[in-house]
Amino acid sequence: MAVVEARRVTRLFPMAAGPVAAVRDVSLSVGDGEYVAVSGPSGCGKSTLLHLVGVVDQPTSGEILFDARDVAALTEAERSRIRLVRIGFVFQRFFLLPMLTAGENIELPQAEARVPVADRRARTRELLEYVGLADRADHLPSQLSGGEMQRVAIARALANRPALLVADEPTGELDEQTGEHIADLFDRVHADGTAILVVTHNPVLAARASRRLTMKSGSLVS
Amino acid sequence: MIRRWLQGTAIAFVAGVALAHAGDSPVDTQAPGVLLSRQLAARARVSIGDSVTFASDPEGTRTVTLRVAGIYEPTPDPMRFTAQRLEAHMHLPDLLAVVADGADPADPAAREAVDTINVKLTDPGDAGRFAAELTARAPGVAATPTGRARDDDPFAVLDRFHLAISAVTVIGATAFLLALMVIRAEERRDTVAILRLIGISRRSLLTAVAIEGLLIAVIGAIFGVLTAFAAEGLVNRFFQARYDTALVFLRVTPSIALRSVATALPLGLAAGIAASWPLLRGEILSLFRR
Amino acid sequence: MTSLWLAWRTTKRYRVRAVLAVIGVAVIGALLFDMLLLSRGLLASFADLLNSGGFDVRIVGSEGLPIVRLPIAGSTRLAAELRALPEVRDVVLIRIERATLWSNERTSRTVTLVGTTQTSGGPYTIVRGDDLPRDSSSDRCPLLVSRRLAASLGVEPGSSVQISVSPEGVRSALPPVACRVTGVVNFFFASTGEHSVATTMTALQEALSVGAVDADLMLVASQPAAGPAAAVRAIQRVRPDLRAYSNEDVVALFNQNGFAYFRQISFVLSSLTMVFAFLLVATLLTVSVNQRLGEIAALRALGISRGRIASILLWESALLVGGGALLALPLGGLLALGLDQLLRQMPGLPERLHFFVFQWRAVATHAALFGVTAAAAAAYPMWLTARLPIAATLRREVVG
Numbered sequence: 001m002a003v004v005e006a007r008r009v010t011r012l013f014p015m016a017a018g019p020v021a022a023v024r025d026v027s028l029s030v031g032d033g034e035y036v037a038v039s040g041p042s043g044c045g046k047s048t049l050l051h052l053v054g055v056v057d058q059p060t061s062g063e064i065l066f067d068a069r070d071v072a073a074l075t076e077a078e079r080s081r082i083r084l085v086r087i088g089f090v091f092q093r094f095f096l097l098p099m100l101t102a103g104e105n106i107e108l109p110q111a112e113a114r115v116p117v118a119d120r121r122a123r124t125r126e127l128l129e130y131v132g133l134a135d136r137a138d139h140l141p142s143q144l145s146g147g148e149m150q151r152v153a154i155a156r157a158l159a160n161r162p163a164l165l166v167a168d169e170p171t172g173e174l175d176e177q178t179g180e181h182i183a184d185l186f187d188r189v190h191a192d193g194t195a196i197l198v199v200t201h202n203p204v205l206a207a208r209a210s211r212r213l214t215m216k217s218g219s220l221v222s
Numbered sequence: 223m224i225r226r227w228l229q230g231t232a233i234a235f236v237a238g239v240a241l242a243h244a245g246d247s248p249v250d251t252q253a254p255g256v257l258l259s260r261q262l263a264a265r266a267r268v269s270i271g272d273s274v275t276f277a278s279d280p281e282g283t284r285t286v287t288l289r290v291a292g293i294y295e296p297t298p299d300p301m302r303f304t305a306q307r308l309e310a311h312m313h314l315p316d317l318l319a320v321v322a323d324g325a326d327p328a329d330p331a332a333r334e335a336v337d338t339i340n341v342k343l344t345d346p347g348d349a350g351r352f353a354a355e356l357t358a359r360a361p362g363v364a365a366t367p368t369g370r371a372r373d374d375d376p377f378a379v380l381d382r383f384h385l386a387i388s389a390v391t392v393i394g395a396t397a398f399l400l401a402l403m404v405i406r407a408e409e410r411r412d413t414v415a416i417l418r419l420i421g422i423s424r425r426s427l428l429t430a431v432a433i434e435g436l437l438i439a440v441i442g443a444i445f446g447v448l449t450a451f452a453a454e455g456l457v458n459r460f461f462q463a464r465y466d467t468a469l470v471f472l473r474v475t476p477s478i479a480l481r482s483v484a485t486a487l488p489l490g491l492a493a494g495i496a497a498s499w500p501l502l503r504g505e506i507l508s509l510f511r512r
Numbered sequence: 513m514t515s516l517w518l519a520w521r522t523t524k525r526y527r528v529r530a531v532l533a534v535i536g537v538a539v540i541g542a543l544l545f546d547m548l549l550l551s552r553g554l555l556a557s558f559a560d561l562l563n564s565g566g567f568d569v570r571i572v573g574s575e576g577l578p579i580v581r582l583p584i585a586g587s588t589r590l591a592a593e594l595r596a597l598p599e600v601r602d603v604v605l606i607r608i609e610r611a612t613l614w615s616n617e618r619t620s621r622t623v624t625l626v627g628t629t630q631t632s633g634g635p636y637t638i639v640r641g642d643d644l645p646r647d648s649s650s651d652r653c654p655l656l657v658s659r660r661l662a663a664s665l666g667v668e669p670g671s672s673v674q675i676s677v678s679p680e681g682v683r684s685a686l687p688p689v690a691c692r693v694t695g696v697v698n699f700f701f702a703s704t705g706e707h708s709v710a711t712t713m714t715a716l717q718e719a720l721s722v723g724a725v726d727a728d729l730m731l732v733a734s735q736p737a738a739g740p741a742a743a744v745r746a747i748q749r750v751r752p753d754l755r756a757y758s759n760e761d762v763v764a765l766f767n768q769n770g771f772a773y774f775r776q777i778s779f780v781l782s783s784l785t786m787v788f789a790f791l792l793v794a795t796l797l798t799v800s801v802n803q804r805l806g807e808i809a810a811l812r813a814l815g816i817s818r819g820r821i822a823s824i825l826l827w828e829s830a831l832l833v834g835g836g837a838l839l840a841l842p843l844g845g846l847l848a849l850g851l852d853q854l855l856r857q858m859p860g861l862p863e864r865l866h867f868f869v870f871q872w873r874a875v876a877t878h879a880a881l882f883g884v885t886a887a888a889a890a891a892y893p894m895w896l897t898a899r900l901p902i903a904a905t906l907r908r909e910v911v912g
Contacts, residue, residue, distance in 0.1 A: 047907060056813050057903035077817065084815020092910055095810030099525035104513075111513035112816050156814070168906075304772040379858045380773075386851060387781065390543050391788075397536035398792045401529045405799050408529075461776070 002065070003086075003164045003195045004053050005029040009062030011048050022048040023059070024218035030164060030197050035190040037209030038199045038220075045218040046199040047168055053197055054087055054166040055079050067163075084113055088157030088194075092169035094149040096141040102152045103128065103137035109159045120159075127155035131185060147178035154185055158194070165189055167198040171205055183208050255291025257311040261466055263293045265308060276310070278320050286319045288312060298469030300377065306466070396489055403435075403497035414501045415509035424502050431498045432491060439490025443483040450474045450482070515820060519827030526800065530832060533796050537789050537836025538843055544785040545844030545878050546851060546868060551778035553869035554771055555763055561864055562759040564700055565635040567604065567731035568740040571747060571756045583607075583726035584754060591629070591730065599738035599746040604630040605727035607716055613709060614674045614688065615665035623661065623707040625677060627716030627725065634710065641669025641695030644712055653691035653715040661707040662696040669693055675709070677719045689719045701862045732756075774867065786885055793832050793889035797825065801893040805900065806909035812902045822894040829890035837882040841875065 011023040022045040030036050030053070038046045051057040052064055055071050064071040066082055074082070083089070096105045103124050110120035128134045131151040141149055150170060157165055167186070171179035183205045190196050190210075200206050214221050253273060258266075268274060270290050277285045296307040343352060349367035356365040417427060457472045501509060523530045573582035584590065591603045611625040628634060631644040636656065644654050653675070657667060667673060676688040691711065702708040717725045734743035740758035747756040757765070767775070801808070808821060848868035855867045 047910075048903070051903035051906070054813065056906070080812070080815050080817045082815070083813060087815075089810070089813045091810055091813075091906065093806065095807055095909075097807060097811075099521040108513060108811075109814050109816070112820060160815075169910075302769075304769055376858050379855060382857075383851065383854055386854060387543065390539060390847065394536050394539035394543070394788065397532050397539060398788075401532035401536060401792075401796055402799070404529045404532065405796070405803070409803065457780075 002029040002031050003034075003067065004197075005063075005065045006049070006053055006059075007063045007065070009049075009052055009059035009064060011045075011052060011057065012060040021218050023052065025062070026215075026218070026220050028053065028213070028220065030195050032163070033190070033193050033195055035186075035196045035208070035210045036198070036213065037206040037211070038197070038213045038215055039201065039203075039206050040215035042201075044215045046215045048218075049215065050166055050168050050197065050199045054089060054164075055082050056089075084109060085160045086163050088160070088162040088165045090150070090153050090157045090165065090167035090170045092172040094141070094146075094153045094173075096149055096152055096156070098141050101138050101140055102133060102144065102148075105141070105152055106156045106159050109156060113160050115160075123159065124155075127158060128152075130158075130188075131155045145178075146174050147181060150174060150178075150182055151185065154182070154189070158189065162194065164195045164197065167196065167200075169200055169202075170198065171200065171202045176204075180204060253287055253289040254313060254316055256288035256316070257292045257294050258290055259296045259307045259309040260293055261296070261306055262308040262310060263290070265306075269293075276312075276316075276320050284320050286316050288316060295468050298467050300469060303465055303467055303469050392485060392489070396493065399489065399493045400497060403493045407497040407501055411501060411509050414498075415506055418506045418509070427502055428495070428498075431494055431502075435491045435494025436487070438494065439487045442490060443486040446486060447474075447479045447482060450479070515823040516827045518824050519831055522824070522828055523831050529796065529800075533792065533832045534835040534839065536792050537833055538839035540785045540789050540792070541837050541840025541878070541882065542844035542847050544782055544789070544881065545840050545874065546848045547778040547782040547785065548874040548877050549844075549848055549868040549870065550774055550851075551782070552871060552874070554774055554865070554867050555767055556869045556871065557864075557866040558766060559759065559763045561700060561862060562762060564864075565731065566633065567602075567733045568759050569732035569734060569743050569747065569756055570759075570762060571730040571732065571754050573728065573754055583728050584730060585726055587727040587730060588724065590751060591727075593750055594730075594732060594747060597743070597746045597750070599735055599743040600732055601735045602733040604628060604731040605713060606729040606731060607713065607725050607727050608729070609677050609716070609720070611675050611677045611709075611719070612688075613661075613665070613707075614676075615667050615671070619665060621661060621665065621707050623675075623709050624702075625675065625716065625719070626708065626710040627713045628710060629713050630731075631712065635700040636697035636710070637700075639696045639698060641693070643695060644710065645694065651692060651694070652718065653689050653711060654694040655691040655715075656695045656697045656710040657693050658699055658702055658708045659696055661709065662693070664707070667693050667696075669695055675711075675719055677716075686719065686721055689715070691715065698863075700864050703860045704856065704863055705859065782881075786881055789833065789836070789882070790885050790889050793829055793885070794892055796832065797829055797889060797893040798896070800828075801825065801896055805905050808897055809900060809902045809905035809909065812900065813906065818898050821897050822890075825893050825897065826887065826890045829886045829893075833882050833886035833889065837878065841878070845870075 006026060006028045008025050008027050009023060010021060010025055012019040012021050024045075026049060028036075028049070038049065040046050048057070052059050055064065055066060058064075058072060067086065071079060071082075096102075097108070100108065106124045106127055107120050110123060115123070124137070125134070128137055131154060133148060133151055133155075136144065136148065136152075141152070144152065150173075154165075154170075157167075165186075170186075171182050174182065179202055183202075186196060186198065186205070187208055190208075196209070198205065198209065206212055256274065256276075258268065258274075263269070266274070268290055270292060272290045273287055274290060275285050275287045277283060294311070296309055299305075341352070343349060353365035353367050414427065418424070451474055454472050454474045458470055461471045462468065571584065573584040587605055591605055594600050594603045605628065607627040609625045609627070611623050612620050613623045614620045628644075631646045634643070634656075638656075639659050644656060645651055655673065655675070657665075657673075662668065665673075671693045673691050673693060674688040675691050677686050697710075699708045699710070711719075713725055713727075717723070732743055732747065734740045738746075740760070744756045744758050744761070747754070811821060812818070852866055852868045856863075856865070
């Protein structure tokens with residue numbers, strides 16, 4: 001069963017010279033536990049597609065179905081709820097809250113989901129061990145390396161046990177070796193049953209996916 | 223004393239006007255003239271040429287009928303700006319006909335004919351000496367120069383009060399300014415780090431920061447002065463309408479504008495430099511954003 | 513992980529700007545607090561001063577403000593009539609003249625001479641010596657002298673002085689009268705720089721060389737059961753030509769006329785400080801939010817609701833404004849002491865009159881105004897984050 005399905009979605013952006021189709025008539029589905037990678041040249045629309053599938057943006061036309069529900073028919077609060085408990089987002093620039101420790105960053109989505117304090121502390125410890133940072137719980141992001149920050153971001157994305165992990169160039173700001181460690185971590189997440197949709201330039205990361213797609217000029221070409 | 227009588231005749235005056243209008247009397251060009259304040263003329267709805275009657279009390283004791291020769295704007299008095307200026311200026315014999323019971327003003331034993339005498343000296347600088355001599359020669363007469371305020375004059379005290387308020391406002395504004403400059407400096411942390419890394423000297427950076435701070439301070443000061451001039455008009459119009467007076471409540475003089483700019487410029491410059499100082503002095507690598 | 517906690521952590525992270533913002537709000541808040549004290553302080557102090565003598569009605573012979581005095585004809589007989597009224601408990605006659613006081617042939621001072629029929633519990637506190645005697649047969653001219661005057665002339669209780677009255681409108685100087693200082697006092701109503709002395713009406717009569725002296729001010733104490741309003745009405749029935757004012761009436765008259773400037777400046781400055789504090793915090797918050805747009809968009813992408821982010825911003829505003837507003841209270845208190853000292857240099861003001869008087873009502877108003885300011889300052893940043901396009905912001909952050 002598909003966790004998320006995009007049906008002939010198009011996303012137009014109004015520009016002074018006329019509207020630009022960042023995503024053009026794309027259909028895509030990510031099944032339960034599936035690992036999908038989307039690659040393509042810069043500006044081909046892969047991040048836009050990711051935002052549509054991640055329920056962060058709305059298509060100009062077409063449908064996005066999440067858990068078989070049409071996202072467009074939902075209120076913003078309902079979409080927010082989906083992002084909180086069903087989707088985990090990993091960003092290229094990590095976007096950890098700088099004033100919270102690694103542990104607190106991971107606790108934040110759980111607190112928003114009203115997970116009891118004891119449960120979320122336990123889950124946070126579990127996730128920090130999972131990403132290999134058990135001893136860095138009390139460190140601020142400014143005290144972590146790039147790879148460590150991305151691992152905390154992945155742990156944060158997994159905090160509420162999402163059905164789908166969505167990652168936008170997760171190794172974009174990391175060196176090759178660190179990127180490989182992140183790719184290993186993604187493998188582990190996939191092996192544990194979480195569906196993954198990743199947008200990446202990194203061939204090593206793309207190669208780990210069970211299905212690889214290529215985008216060009218807003219359309220999927222393979 | 224005469225002034226108190228005049229306040230008391232306001233009601234009698236208005237009643238007299240009503241009577242005159244009700245009787246539809248023709249304009250009496252032979253009657254002596256009286257000048258009315260704008261406020262009184264508006265309240266009594268009289269115009270130039272109308273006949274008006276003054277009486278010493280509401281019962282109409284001792285009346286005199288005069289012709290409105292003119293309507294004037296009373297000189298604003300900051301000590302009485304809330305008072306309604308219902309005033310009239312008439313010749314002294316006409317006033318005495320109303321208030322004094324037939325007393326001869328030339329008789330020193332008669333009731334006081336006036337309670338204030340304004341004296342214009344040939345040399346205003348003699349005011350203090352003249353007042354002192356007059357007081358010494360005429361016991362019971364208080365002679366006061368009306369010139370420059372003394373230190374304990376109410377308006378001199380208010381002036382100091384306003385200055386204190388301004389000082390407090392400047393301190394608060396400085397904290398505000400520093401906060402904003404700190405934010406600006408933080409935003410340019412990376413830029414400054416890169417510039418220092420590629421070899422731009424601290425001196426050059428400090429000069430750039432200083433010039434930028436000065437520019438912002440100049441623009442801000444000019445904007446502030448323009449805002450003050452605009453506010454001057456609004457404040458004066460509001461309070462003049464509120465209290466029905468021509469008194470000027472707020473005046474932004476060139477001296478005040480210059481003082482404000484002279485305060486704002488160094489503060490703006492200093493705030494810009496102070497906020498950027500940690501970036502210029504700190505270790506380069508520690509400046510790169512994390 | 514409440515919104516307050518997150519707001520506190522954000523504030524701590526940007527502590528330099530937060531401290532500066534709190535200082536800015538505190539200084540401006542101190543000014544606001546002082547203006548709130550000023551708006552009613554002078555009236556409250558004036559009312560206290562009027563009530564301190566124990567009399568709640570004043571009778572004068574003239575219209576307008578009850579400070580311009582004309583002699584009240586037949587005041588002695590009138591006092592007896594008023595004492596017989598069921599609404600009246602006590603009546604005191606007062607006459608005020610300018611005089612010259614000599615401590616010896618060479619040293620003199622111009623004084624305000626108050627003649628009164630009240631021989632104890634008057635509007636003064638005795639520093640040394642005794643009050644005016646009830647029975648004036650042993651002492652033809654007993655005198656109470658203000659503390660400053662006594663120090664200036666070097667007189668003490670028991671000292672002999674001479675007093676010569678200079679009544680208004682009279683050209684000739686009256687012969688001096690020998691007086692004995694019975695007490696050194698602090699007069700409630702004496703102004704800074706003014707030298708005041710008080711004596712009995714009998715002594716004043718002698719100083720004026722007249723058989724009987726009319727009062728130019730009568731103080732009336734109403735019966736507690738009747739109250740000052742009833743006493744005023746009863747007095748008006750007896751003598752409709754006179755003006756009787758309760759203390760509330762006097763305060764209301766001064767509020768309308770004499771205090772208008774302070775009321776206006778208090779209003780204007782209160783409004784300006786509110787606007788200033790609002791601008792300060794709104795600008796800081798808006799700039800801060802603009803700096804953190806990527807973070808905020810990421811939080812929204814993670815599922816943190818708009819409401820949560822808005823409440824975090826509201827708490828951030830509350831922390832800055834609340835911190836400043838709290839600090840403003842003691843700061844404002846100190847500032848008020850200085851400003852009060854400054855304003856009391858005005859000539860002719862009673863020494864005991866204060867412009868800034870602490871009232872809990874002012875604290876409550878201060879808190880309410882800053883509460884509104886905090887909410888208003890957070891409004892635009894909250895609106896910004898509510899309308900934030902998540903995807904576009906994330907894209908911009910990556911590109912930027």
